[in-house]
Amino acid sequence: MRYVDLGKTGLRVSEIAFGGVEIGMPYGIGIRSEADMLQEKEAVHLLNRSLDEGINFFDTARMYGDSERLMGIAFASKREQVLISSKCRHFRDQQGNLPACGQVAQIINQSVEESLRALRTDYLDLYMLHQADLEILKHEEVVDAFLALKFAGKVRSIGASTYTLAESTEAVESGVWEVVQLPFNLLDQRQAAVFDGAVERGVGLVIRSVLLKGLLSERGKCLPEPLEQIERHIEKLADLAGSLGLDLPTLAIRFALSFDAVSSVLVGIDQDSYLLHAAEAARKSQLEEEVFNTAKRLVYPDPAFINLPHWDKMGWLT
Structure with missing residues (x-):
């Protein structure tokens, strides 16, 4: 395993x-309930085996169900060996509104x-x-709260998980967020537009959706009719591979990983075989x-069509 400055x-x-x-929670193609997930003992074993395979960077979030708790069990006695990234709770309510002034910092600190x-x-x-x-990203109270956590030593560095190119650009150019986690893969390469700027500003980039929720694997076959064009394009990539x-x-x-701007690639791992393959x-x-x-x-010629939350909502990935 190689190690890179973030x-x-x-x-x-x-x-x-x-x-x-x-x-931590049911996620991915074919995972419908907790019955399809690893049990606690198996998950803890997998986390420790990942460390043995050289992985030192572990990504979780408050919104990832049991994920943080399981990492706590696995790494409590090995804390100095791992780098842990977590994410704050969501701010917006069901109507899409942000909390009133003063409440945002409270949510961040509680989270x-x-x-x-x-x-x-x-x-x-x-x-x-x-x-x-x-x-x-531009919210003054949000920025101040994150900087205060860093000043207090509760976090070593701060970053943002983004979805759109506009969001990633803002995060990279802000001078505040030290790391940006963004979606990027063979089919959807739009976010490469921020790579050079990130290098120039010393912003670390972490890539997620590299396998597009498993579609860029054996799971990307026999897709429902709305995704037939996606499946045909995946076949071209499989032929290249x-x-x-x-x-x-x-x-x-x-x-x-062939982009110099990319420090690390997030891979969803819930089986030993996935771990060994990624390593x-x-x-x-x-x-x-x-x-x-x-x-x-x-x-893919129409990357705007690649919208995993929408595909999930439509039931195309079940």
């Missing part, structure tokens, strides 16, 4: 980050205390906004330039 945070992270949502207790630690290596939109003697997930991971993919070198450029050209 921007200017002072954190040196493994190129593969353990995505903690799958061990971080809950995370610290669940994780059995007195600090977080990285604390992030969860689903940070433009208004939240096969021509290189690779499987599609390995190509997807290596593609993301092996990261041990390989970056893609050769010709292959890299070919993969860039195979971006």
Whole structure:
């Protein structure tokens, strides 16, 4: 496993980050309930095995069900060996409104205390906004509260998890957020537009959705009719991977890690086989330039259609 500086945070992270949502709540294609998930003992074993495989960077969130608690059990006696990133509770109510002045800081402080207790630690290596939109990223009370947590030593660095290119651009250019976690993969490469700016400003980039919730794997077959065009495009990428003697997930991971701006790639891991596969993919070198450029050209022609929350809502990923 290789380790890379996460921007200017002072954190040196493994190129593969353990995505903690799958061990905490039902998530992903074919995962419908807790009955489909790992049990506590199995999840703790998987976390420890991930550490043994060289992964030192673990991503979780207050909104990820049991994820923080399980990491707390696994790493309470190994805290100095791991880098833990968690995310704040959501701010907006069901109507989409932000809390009144003064309440935002209260939510942030309460959320971080809950995370610290669940994780059995007195600090977080990285604390992030969860689903940070433009208004939240610029919200003075939000910024002040996060900076205060860093000043108090409860978090070592602060960042934002974004969805749109506009949000990522704002976060990178703000001068506040030290790390940005953003979606990027072979099909949807729009966020590459912020990569150079992040390098120039020393902002660390963590990539999520690299396997597009499992679609860039064997799960990306026999998709429902609305996703037939997506499936056909995935077949083109699988053909490229096969021509290189690779499987599609390995190509997807290596593609993301071939960008110098990218420090770490989040991979959802809920099986030993997924862990070993991701670790092996990261041990390989970056893609050769010709292959890299070919993969860039195979971006999906209508990336705006790639909207996982909408696909979930429509039941296309069940």
